[in-house]
Amino acid sequence: MKKIILTLLAAIAVITAADAQKVKSPLLPVEVKSAWISRYPTMESVNWEKAKSNYEARWVSKSGKNRSVLFTPEGKFIEQVNAIPVCALPPAVIVYVKEHYKGFKIDEAGIITDAKDALMFEAVVNSKNLVFDDKGNFVKRN
Numbered sequence: 001m002k003k004i005i006l007t008l009l010a011a012i013a014v015i016t017a018a019d020a021q022k023v024k025s026p027l028l029p030v031e032v033k034s035a036w037i038s039r040y041p042t043m044e045s046v047n048w049e050k051a052k053s054n055y056e057a058r059w060v061s062k063s064g065k066n067r068s069v070l071f072t073p074e075g076k077f078i079e080q081v082n083a084i085p086v087c088a089l090p091p092a093v094i095v096y097v098k099e100h101y102k103g104f105k106i107d108e109a110g111i112i113t114d115a116k117d118a119l120m121f122e123a124v125v126n127s128k129n130l131v132f133d134d135k136g137n138f139v140k141r142n
Helices: 001-019 030-039 092-099
Strands: 047-049 055-058 064-072 077-084 106-114 121-125 127-133 138-141
Touching: 030 064, 092 106, 092 121, 092 127
Parallel strands: none
Antiparallel strands: 047 055, 055 064, 064 077, 077 106, 106 121, 121 127, 127 138
């Protein structure tokens, strides 16, 4: 009985921690709301999350593609990520994943545009976000 109770408490803690990341629109900093409205004036259906100290908006575009954008608490645009098919990644990304994550596949892919309009690629492998430059060279793991 004790094990069951401990297991349930652990499950509740995990669920609560996961939910704590979500942010309701009225609770966003004014600067983030203003930046969002300025950059995406017609976008209405969006889900907000707190990503470390920043704020991330997630939505599905009219074409059905997943998109997200990241702002600082002061409303400064950091980056936008647009989902792409895995086959649209540069070949170097595929090679890197095959060599460094044997037995795993790329679950999701995206193209990142940062505040300076630089393009990078993202590949999600085994719940890890791998970031690559515009040519497909590995940059970092988030």
